[in-house]
Amino acid sequence: MAHTKIFRNGHSQAVRIPAELAFKNWEMELVIERHGDELHIRPAQRRMGNILGKFAGFSSDFMAKGRGDNQEDEREAI
Template identity: 55%
Template structure:
């Protein structure tokens, strides 16, 4: 377990995340919640807002030729 410091940043408290625990990406949001006396930080779940608008951006012939990576896969045993 690593130790860290809590400090003031403007009107908020901030926590220094040690290098060995840092997240790889800085270009996304993270959720933080209090559970008892713990603070839990995790990558925010992606929202599906505007999903239909994104689909409308595809052309009418999108994927008509398939993905182009179809392989002859061996048949699988039934479960």
């Protein structure tokens, strides 16, 4: 856990993010959400990582037979 302080930047409050917690990319938008007394900071758009590489790892016959026998139970009417 790292400790830091808030400071004034113009008419806004600002917080210094310690180097060990800093984001690697400086050119990104962040979302700040308040949850009670806590502020949660996260990237505005989450990256999907190497999703195309993961898809490429599937065999050519993946799901060739479909999902198989997938019967759903009857539900009570609403």
